[in-house]
Amino acid sequence: MPKELYFEDFYVGQTFNSLGGAKVTAEEIKEFGQKYDPQPFHLDEAAGEGSFFKGLAASGWLTAAIVMRMRVQTVPVVGGMIGAGVEEIRWTLPVRPNDIIRSEIEVLGVRQSSSRKGFGIVRTRTLVYNQRNEQVMRSVVNFLAPMKTA
């Protein structure tokens, strides 16, 4: 585990790449779909065939959740990563069974928080790719980081 980071340790242009890929299995796609996004194309191969996705595809919210896990594994914030809001998520290609996804995180901005004393806000872009280096998702997400000087 790399050393934990305070707000002051973040800077614009800093990058964090996921340490490996995450394989997204048909089982995980269906299990997540049943719980949180119960639509035919997230539940069943055959039903997916006749749909917009022309096959089984991961819920975008499953992809977003896997990307959160990568963020936690990749960016060690002192006290944990506390979300401060999402500015954008785009799902640019379906994630299919057995796709292996990875993420690249770049710091776009750092600023003090006006509402949370002792914290700064780190603004990040995350690009998510499959094993063919096709972009499947991108997002802009903010999180809090405690100030060393607080």
Place this chain on the structure above:
Amino acid sequence: MPKELYFEDFYVGQTFNSLGGAKVTAEEIKEFGQKYDPQPFHLDEAAGEGSFFKGLAASGWLTAAIVMRMRVQTVPVVGGMIGAGVEEIRWTLPVRPNDIIRSEIEVLGVRQSSSRKGFGIVRTRTLVYNQRNEQVMRSVVNFLAPMKTA
């Protein structure tokens, strides 16, 4: 199940309320945390006590996933609800074990898709409340709906 909706059935100001509340258990918080957001305050009551959240709290991505399920249950789009991107998510209060959350969806805009022939884009705001009617999340999400005239 209400009748399925085409793009032409959506209009600005239209609302869809979740049919009931979803109880968020400590078990679900921990299970989701272990899989997708493995941080102490999503995994363990005692570890959560010493954290920013002062106790166990749901991952914001779990809340977002539950809200997606409510969206599927509440807004019956012909062919299924295909995400066309998120413009904003804000988590305004922690979701705690045994909180019961509900959602109110309002259509903010409708427009034809320039990239997806035969589809329109429905822009929606979702407000999410707990059992004390405190807002815990809000979001602006777009989805595709097929055109009846296509």
